[in-house]
Amino acid sequence: MPKSITPPDAARPMRERILDAAETLLRRHGPAKTTVSDVARALQMSHANIYRHFESKAALQDAVAERWLDAVSAPLEAFVTKKGPAAKRLEGWVLALAKAKRRKILDDPELFAAYHAVAEAARDVVEHHLATLVRQVTTIIVDGVKQGEFKVKDAAQAARAVLSATVRFHHPHLVRASGGADTDSDIKAVMKLVIAGLKAGAA
Numbered sequence: 001m002p003k004s005i006t007p008p009d010a011a012r013p014m015r016e017r018i019l020d021a022a023e024t025l026l027r028r029h030g031p032a033k034t035t036v037s038d039v040a041r042a043l044q045m046s047h048a049n050i051y052r053h054f055e056s057k058a059a060l061q062d063a064v065a066e067r068w069l070d071a072v073s074a075p076l077e078a079f080v081t082k083k084g085p086a087a088k089r090l091e092g093w094v095l096a097l098a099k100a101k102r103r104k105i106l107d108d109p110e111l112f113a114a115y116h117a118v119a120e121a122a123r124d125v126v127e128h129h130l131a132t133l134v135r136q137v138t139t140i141i142v143d144g145v146k147q148g149e150f151k152v153k154d155a156a157q158a159a160r161a162v163l164s165a166t167v168r169f170h171h172p173h174l175v176r177a178s179g180g181a182d183t184d185s186d187i188k189a190v191m192k193l194v195i196a197g198l199k200a201g202a203a
C-alpha cells in the first residue's frame with residue numbers, strides 16, 4: 001500500500017484526521033485490506049497513536065461507519081424541527097433520505113461499497129442509526145397527531161411501518177442494486193398510500 005496520502009489538515013482534531021485517513025484507505029483498498037498500521041503509516045505516525053483514539057481496527061471502522069451514517073441522518077433533523085403540515089414533512093424526510101443514499105453511490109461508488117461492507121459488520125452502529133431514523137419519524141408522526149392530521153395510537157410502531165414501507169428506497173444494498181436510479185416518483189406514490197393510512201388511523 002502507498003506509504004502516505006494527501007497531508008491532512010493539521011488544524012483538524014486528531015480523531016477526525018485519523019478518520020479522514022481511514023476513509024481514504026477504505027476507498028482504495030476496502031475494509032478487509034485496511035489495517036491500523038496502514039492508517040498510521042499514511043499519517044506518518046506510530047500505530048500506538050491510533051490506539052490512543054481507537055482501541056482496535058473494528059473500533060476505528062465502526063467510527064468511520066458512524067460518521068458516514070451521521071452525515072446521512074443529521075440533515076434530516078430539519079424535517080423534524082421545522083413547522084408545517086406533518087404529512088408534507090414526512091414525505092420530504094423520506095425523499096431526502098433516499099436522495100442522500102443515491103448521492104453516496106453516484107458520487108463515490110467505491111467509497112459507498114466500502115462503507116456498506118463496514119456497516120454490515122458494525123451492527124451496533126447500524127442499530128443506533130436505525131433508532132435515530134425511527135425517532136425522527138416518530139416525532140413527525142406525533143406532531144401530526146397533535147395537529148389533527150394523523151390518527152395513530154402507537155407513533156413508534158407507525159414510524160417503523162413507514163421505514164418498512166419505504167425500505168427499498170433507502171436500504172444501502174437495495175440502493176446499490178438499483179444503481180442509484182431516481183425513485184422520487186415511486187416514493188411519492190408509496191407515501192401517498194402511507195399518509196392516507198396514517199390519516200385514517202390504520203397504524
